[in-house]
Amino acid sequence: MDITDIRIRKINLESKMKAIVSVTFDNALVVHDIKVIEGADKLFVAMPSRKTPEGEYxxxxxxxxxxxxxxxxxxxxxxxxxxxxxxxxQAEVPADPTV
Known part of the structure; x- marks a missing residue:
């Protein structure tokens, strides 16, 4: 199974959850809501999850x-x-004053 596309859907530098990602496999299956999380010493990837009635994910x-x-x-x-x-x-590019 090959990863054929990765889309960074949202970047949030102000929280521990840095991004929300969608990954496509073999141009046939997509998994949404994969998260990039800032851990204690590095970034890691958290798979999409749901909360159970017992409060676990x-x-x-x-x-x-x-x-x-x-x-x-x-x-x-x-x-x-x-x-x-x-x-x-893109943030570092100065605005064109003639526009």
Missing amino acids: KDIAHPINSEMRDALETSILEKYQSALLTETE
Whole structure:
């Protein structure tokens, strides 16, 4: 199964939840609401989840093995860093006074 698209849907630098991401696999399946979270020492990826009646959170979808988890997390975090660079570069471009 190949990751064919990653879309950073929302970036929020003011909270521990840094971004919300959608990932498409094989141009056939999309998983929404994957989160990029700021942990104690690094960023990590949290899969979409729901709260149970007991107050616990259970993943709705998640990788079955560590190889897929590592590939997914690496791809998402690379795309997130790229989106941050693009956002920063756009913020640094001075406004054109002639417009």
